[in-house]
Amino acid sequence: APAAPKAEEPAVEEPAVEEPVVEEPVAEEPVVEEPVVEEPVVEESKFLVCQITDTGGIDDKSFNQTAWKGIEDAITDLGIEGKYLESQEVADYEKYLNAFIEEGCDLIVTVGFLIGDATAAAAEANPDNNFSIVDFAYDPPVDNIVGQIFQTDESAFLAGYAAAAVTKTGIVGTFGGLPIPTVTIFMKGFVEGVNYYNEVKGTDVVVLGYDLEDETKGLFSMDFDDQQKGRELAVSLMDEGADVIMPVAGPVGLGAAAAIQERGNAYLIGVDSDWYLTAPEYGAITLTSVMKMMDATTFQVIESVLDGTFTGGNIVGTLANGGLELAPFHDLSDLISAELQAELDQIQEDIIAGKIVLQ
Amino acid sequence: MTTRSQIIQRKKIYEIPPTRKLFLGIVELLIALVILLGFVINTEPNTLTRFVMTPGGIDIGKMPDWVIPTLPTLIILTIIPALIGLYQLVRGFGRATNGMVGLSALCLIFGFITWQASGTSVNLAGMFTSAVLLAVPITLGAFSGVLSERAGVVNIAIEGMMLMGSMIGSLIGSITNNAWIGLVGAILSGLLLSLIHAILSIKYKINQVISGTVINIFSAGMTAFISQKYLQTNQALNSPPLFTRIPIPGLAKIPLLGPMFFNTNVFVYLTFILLIVIQVALFSTRWGLRLRSVGEHPRAADTLGIDVIRTRYEAVLLSGIVAGLAGGFFTLGSVGRFNEGMTAGKGFIGLAAMIFGNWRPLGAMGAGLIFGFADAIGSKLLLLGSAIPPQIMAMAPYLITMIVLAGFIGKGDAPAADGEPYEKE
Amino acid sequence: MAPILELKGITKQFPGVLANDHIDLALNKGEILALLGENGAGKSTLMNILYGLYQPDEGDIFINDEKIVINSPTDAIDAGIGMVHQHFMLIPVFTVVENIMLGQESVKFGDFLDRADASKKILEISEQFNLPVNPNDLVRDIPVGIQQKVEIIKLLYRQAEILIFDEPTAVLTPQEADELFDIMRSLAKQGKSIIFITHKLREVLEVADRIMVIRLGAVVGETTPQQADKNSLAAMMVGREVSLVVEKETKVPGDIVVSIRDLLVTDKYQNIVVDHVSLDVRAGEVVGIAGVQGNGQTELVEAITGLRKSAGGQVTLMGRDITHATPRKITELGSAHVPEDRQMDGLVLPFPTAENLVLCTYYKKPFSKGAVLQYQIILEHAKRLIHDFDIRTPSALTPVSNLSGGNQQKVIIARELSRPIQFLMASQPTRGLDVGSIEYIHKRLVQKRDEGCAVLLVSPELDEVMELSDRIAVMFRGKILAIVDSQLVTKEQVGLMMTGEIPEEGFHANENRVVERTF
């Protein structure tokens, strides 16, 4: 479980739409659990949530990790039990699903588009079990699966706008792990945000590393492991003048963070979670993060199973429903003038209201 | 034992086979054609390409930008390989053949960059600096291989040692909050694994490739295990301090070269120091002579009173130290954090660089740099918005290695006793 | 005067072989002691014990009456013992000076090699003992004769007092051997004591002060050159009378089977090693190629048999051009090849004898039916050859690595001669074999010739070439110096030609001795 000590903080900070309602039992559960005497009773009745990661692993600084944080939050707040299995390869998905069904998990959370087929098959074969999948939606929806998808370009749009406002060189940059939709949607939103800024302000801020015309073109590390590569990509972007960089590449992004920290004259935009909290060592350079609240949505799904309101279907995380968010600017809020903050708030409203339409 | 025939005549025949001559000539003409059709005709006249000769984030050693007119440059770059190709077809270059092919390839690469950056700028110095850093782990891995294989012990465990070194480096560096102690930890972990390799392959004489495989699998498993068990649950164990850039007074101010070599990471310095140290130690000292003798003909060394076993232990342990150091680079010199599989095959590529560099430190470094450059150029082209898909661009370093190996480098001279256990009678 | 070296009761047991059986030996200062014995008698073992490479099971070693224990070559070197090994202990990619100083390097500033200083010392030794070498040459680039001088300087460099020469003449021309003997005598005169191991009786009689004969690991007698002659020594060695002559009738050779024209071969560094060689071999004749090893014979053979690409010229077999044919094609056209290096080229050591016996023919009927190997037939074939060629092996399934050298060679001979062939290429067919095996293999070669097969024999053993060949081609530095009728030249003349000189008087006196002059 990543970032254990910090895990509680964001839980407080995340104003997920339905969160307040749930927070009630939080206070009670741990108290009940304390006495050791009750051990056998607790073990039998314990509500079990099981996560299957995709091959990126539980510490991917991305959806696997964020979803697991939702389960961890539920462990502390709702007193449930959580387990995970890290997939080594595609063939593991089905096997792990079977293992968890065998284990009697009350909810199985799978992560990523690639587990979609296996999850659907398991759900069909086990209609009494509850599933949820992150970053994937079924069409038509499946009765016992909650698909969680995110319109991530919305929050990335805000980040792009902010970046364009903050840049001094007039150049910002981004790179991805692999040219795949869940990655490129961040980059696309980011570029659109910058373009919107240019349109509104008549500026000429340039984005390096992504091409709106062709989503397969752009700067990619082609790897989610090689942090050194991430570092060199960031260096390359900075060399070309970029002073705000958004890496969309899991842990590879941390390599970029290290490079930016070293140069000290550029800013980082985190993705998925609030990097100011999950990677505090880079707090000083983290401008903001494009948050995709998979922890919150996962938490919601767990709650719904707990209180018996679970129904299948798809949740689309948007700015409107709090499934997406731009993280606070934390230490760098000085860079954001009140005016700019107001503009960002306005844009957020416009997106929610459909006044700004993303491609 | 076949006796080599003595040299009859010192006159050598540098005859390049006619098919090869033809083939290379055509390749060179094709390069010219690609530059012409791909770049020249797509270039507006009067555009300029600006090459920035100072990497970003550097305030010493500045050098003026280098601005060239795009079209004339590209035309020159077309003419060079065209002339080379024609001459190759008609007369042939003899000994210089490989160099000429290399020159044509350079024209292609440089033309590509010039064209991509036409009308804007590209930071050439930054690319070079990145290339050097990308070459570091590969070169260190290759050095590690040179040390052990020169003494006759094949070391395919470099990847495993590097992976373990990066994990331990991060762990110890985090606990002590000191990068140097972390580096010592990384080195020690490499040393320990190499001790296992030495015991298995020298004492127990098990096949050296098997022994290396053992260590690779063990390291992959162990680092993942520890990472999941401890590093992920406790970030404090995985955030070591990072070595930062140390400018060398005076030298750092040299334009272009300063930022590349004298205002950089301590690992780059160590790599160059090791290059000199290993090169000198292997070829100019008593120790090196003995070490190489053990790798060439251990029985002969033995009859002269050289302790073959001991020498091989020394070599393998040193190899482990260098591999551990290379591992430390990832977490302590580059990104300040460990994640599973973060060495991403650099150890194997280092091995390739060693073979490529003919078991010599200088050659190994050259090979490492070729790799680093291919990687850096690829990223730069993507960044400039190249039409080549990123997946294909990412193949460049591997393809270049294969092409160079196939076309331009003769069979390497591996140490004669490389891979053979020594059986003292 | 007490002996400088004394061995008492040395015994060494190898699994299944008593290699040394209570051997006593004494060596006086300034003396040349010859150690004589057939293959596997235990000579090398004894010397390896003395040099610290093996530990004796029993027995003691005394130097100047002082008992010493030699656990390693270092101990031996410290005790003043030096050895020129049967197989040179030189590192081809090192220079002469590096090879010589290895282990006792001249250094400066701590650990840096001082090649200049070492070279100076080497040149001094080279001067004193008349052993000219160039310290900066790479060993792989110098001829074997010089390599041997390097080996000797290596010992003198270490101030060895007791010098062991294990079969030092195997790779030398008679002239070079004579030169070596001069060196040995001069070394002895300067107070060095020498143990000299050889199979060659002539050399023993010529250079030794004293002769010791070992058989089956035990000393069988001691004598001096004055008391002994060749026959008595041979009998002592083998334990029976040996015939040292090959019986062979003169025959009129038939048509040309193999014709080599202007063959040019280079090594991998593009050096010319076979320089425009032309040669014919006719049916029913043995053409011997005499020459010191390393004068291009290996490459010539490889080029003829298709193992190496030639850079120019032409080779035909039965009128067909085989210059660029594959080895298999050449084999299928009816040629056979006994390679120079049986373990590296001729055999696949871990494979059973039976498989080795069909190595060139396994893919043909009846050994294969379609793709499937017919092991039953392969085995029967093997059993027949094992019987016919008297191969001593526990079974047809024993890996050839377990066979003795002589029997390994017989496996190759059996495989090659059991096929219908018109041409036999035999390279050093008796290398390292003992008298009995040599006798047998010579008989087989002559038999093949008598059947009408063309035989090309390459051997550095002048005796072998002289006795088997009908015509002799002398090869020197990649060229064929002369082709002569073996009946009409003396051994000395051929020996001289092997050093690159044409003996003037003999040739002037009788011009028809030279069958062909190729230069």
Added chain:
Amino acid sequence: MKREPNKFEEAGQVLLQEINETGDEPTTQKRSLWSAIAIPVLAILTGLIIGAVLVAATSTSVYEAFEHSFGEGLRTIFIEVFTAYKALFTGSIGDPAKISNALGSGDDRLIRAAFNPFLESLVQATPYIFAGLAVALGFRSGLFNIGVEGQLFIGAACATYVGYAITGLPFIIHMPLAFLAGALGGALWGFIPGLLKATTGGHEVINTIMMNYIAFRLTEWLLSGAMTRPGSGGMPISPLIQESAQIPQFFQSPIRFHLGFFIALGVAWLVWWLLFKTKWGLNLRTVGANPRAAKYAGLSIGKSYAIAMAISGALAGMAGGVQILAVNRSMALGLSSGYGFDSIALALIGNNHPLGVVLTSILFGTLRNGATRMMVVSKIPVDIVDVMQAIILMFVAAPAIIRSLYRLRKPKQEEETAFVSGWGGGQS
């Protein structure tokens, strides 16, 4: 003759039979059954013991218990290790109690679940068998094929493409066709470095490593471009293969046991037959054991290398194909957990013999399968299996260590270890 001929003649007869049965070189067979299996068995045992030490040493509850009392500590160690290994066993072989319960209840689903662990181990073993055979055949032919992983990827891509793009074929044609496409793709990917070695002398170790990376990038490119699933928006996942291309599974969920396992056994037999019974096999092995002698005997070294690499690649491609056609049913990122690399160890433990490869594959499959349950029950990362595999490999390769650990006697006949050469090896 220094040995008694009769004994050897007898031994020869026995060996002849063994050759006919197993085709291996006779020396490797010159051991009694016990001494043949003692080393691997003890190696596995030692691997498990060291794994147990690791489990105990990294368990916080063990330390807590030791703080309490020494006895408590030991008890906790025992419980921890016992729980973990029980999970390993029940997860990979089956839980006897569960099996008898399920049989008693007569419920189909329960019975399937109870028998699944063992069958799942065989499912896990299947790609190992193919990949292991690929490496073993390479070694036997004098080649070190580190490129199995890349060949596997290309094979999988080809099988996938034929599997989904061709429609309307009956199963009897489509499935074998897709499988063969996989083999062919792998063969091509193996053939290239083989050809390079044959023509330019470029070392296969470097070239196969490079080809691995190229294969990864190429498949990524295909999966998010030409082969991407319609409607996925360019996710690196292919369409599902046609039903007619699927290698059938024998039972319903959760049992995934499929025909591919038997195909693997068949291919293993075929490889054995090829290597030890045919002239082609003798050709490959001769070149592998002594390229110089092979050249001298008229064999074409280069051709042999190229062919061996192609066959090796084909086997690797089958590993990819079988995973796609029998298990995954589509190709996506994260295809392999490193079968190509694990199979090096596997082939070496199996002495590069097809039978050894099959047995070792089943061992590896069993360990990996059991590790899942171990993770679920004890939260021990599955990577512990890698550590255990490394240790087992080490002990199998260095029998001397095992012998001194367990005070075994040294065998009279020096065991022939697997053939692998250094860099210089195998070059003509």
